[in-house]
Amino acid sequence: MLFHYICPMQNSATSFHKYVYSSEMLNLVTVSNSFCQFMEKMKGMQGRLFITEAVKHLSAIYAAFVRLDATEPVYEAAGEPTVTEQEWSEIYQRIASILRSHNDFLRPADNDEFDRSELVSHTISEDMADVYQELKDFTTIYSRGLEEFMNDAGWELQERFAEHWGKKLLRALATLHDLFVSGIDPTEEE
Numbered sequence: 001m002l003f004h005y006i007c008p009m010q011n012s013a014t015s016f017h018k019y020v021y022s023s024e025m026l027n028l029v030t031v032s033n034s035f036c037q038f039m040e041k042m043k044g045m046q047g048r049l050f051i052t053e054a055v056k057h058l059s060a061i062y063a064a065f066v067r068l069d070a071t072e073p074v075y076e077a078a079g080e081p082t083v084t085e086q087e088w089s090e091i092y093q094r095i096a097s098i099l100r101s102h103n104d105f106l107r108p109a110d111n112d113e114f115d116r117s118e119l120v121s122h123t124i125s126e127d128m129a130d131v132y133q134e135l136k137d138f139t140t141i142y143s144r145g146l147e148e149f150m151n152d153a154g155w156e157l158q159e160r161f162a163e164h165w166g167k168k169l170l171r172a173l174a175t176l177h178d179l180f181v182s183g184i185d186p187t188e189e190e
Contacts, residue, residue, distance in 0.1 A: 015071075016071060016074060016147060016148065016150075016151035017147055019069060019071045019151055019154065020142075020147050020150040020151050020154065022068075022069065024064070024067045024068050024069065025068060025154060027064045027067070028061075028064040028065055028067075028068055029139060029142055030064075031057070031060040031061050031064045032061060032064075032135040032138060032139050033139050034057065034060075035057040035058075035060075035061055035131075035132070035135060036132060036135055036136045036139060038053060038054075038057055039091050039094075039128070039132045040091075042094055042095070042098065043094055045098055046098075046185070046187045047098050047099065047100070047102075047184075047185045047186030047187035047188070048183075048184075048185035048186075048187065050095075050098045050099070051099075051176055051179050051180050051184070051185075051186075052180060054128070054172070054176050055173065055176050055177060055180050058128075058131070058169055058172060058173040058176070059173065061131075061135070061169065062166075062169055062170070062173070065157075065161060065166070068154070068158070070158065071151055071154055071155050071158070072155065073151070073152045073155045073156070074148040074149075074151055074152055075148065075149075075152055078152075078156055079137065079141050079149065079152060079153055079156055081133075081137050082136060082137050082140040082141070083132070083133040083136045083137055087136075088129050088130075088132070088133050089129075091125075091128070091129040091132050091133075092123075092125045092126060092128075092129040093125070094125075095124060095125035095128055095129065096123065096125040098186065098187070099124060099125065099179075099186050100186045100189065101186070101189070102124075102179055102184060102186045103123045103124050103125050104121060104122070104123055105121075105122055105123070105124065105175045106119040106121060106122070122171070124172050124175050124176065126168075127168035127169070127171050127172040128168075128172050130164070130165060130168050131165050131168055131169050131172065134157060134160055134161075134165045135157075137153075138153050138154070138156070138157045141153040142154075
């Protein structure tokens with residue numbers, strides 16, 4: 001893992017106070033909130049506009065995330081998820097309905113999937129819904145204003161970035177990039 005769990009408690013409240021209110025963290029929270037609002041309000045959006053806006057949001061999230069300093073958790077237990085399966089499914093379906101046939105793509109199998117030489121059918125909507133879930137859980141906990149939980153939400157986001165959502169963001173971004181530079185508008189294709 002990129003970020004290691006070293007100790008269950010930080011030594012001082014000032015260290016996580018500086019972390020949760022750093023300009024880098026505040027920027028990540030801002031771009032994450034913007035992405036989540038975009039995902040929640042995209043119903044009926046035209047395909048070309050969705051592609052353009054998704055590329056902007058995903059790029060901003062990645063750029064903001066890599067500037068974030070590491071932290072250590074205060075508590076041993078992970079935060080409770082806030083996004084329900086139904087909410088995740090709604091995001092997934094909205095993206096799929098906007099992108100239509102351009103939602104599907106082939107990717108190499110991960111190390112733990114099938115034969116690693118195979119290509120696996122995948123969807124942009126699944127990757128983006130997973131990124132949404134991670135960022136919505138993070139921003140919801142962060143918005144509660146309890147510094148210890150804000151710190152731990154940032155730590156957990158970093159852990160999960162290394163495990164899966166960073167790769168999903170980049171996969172979705174790369175596939176959307178291809179659609180963007182090709183000038184594809186899924187809305188115009190019936």
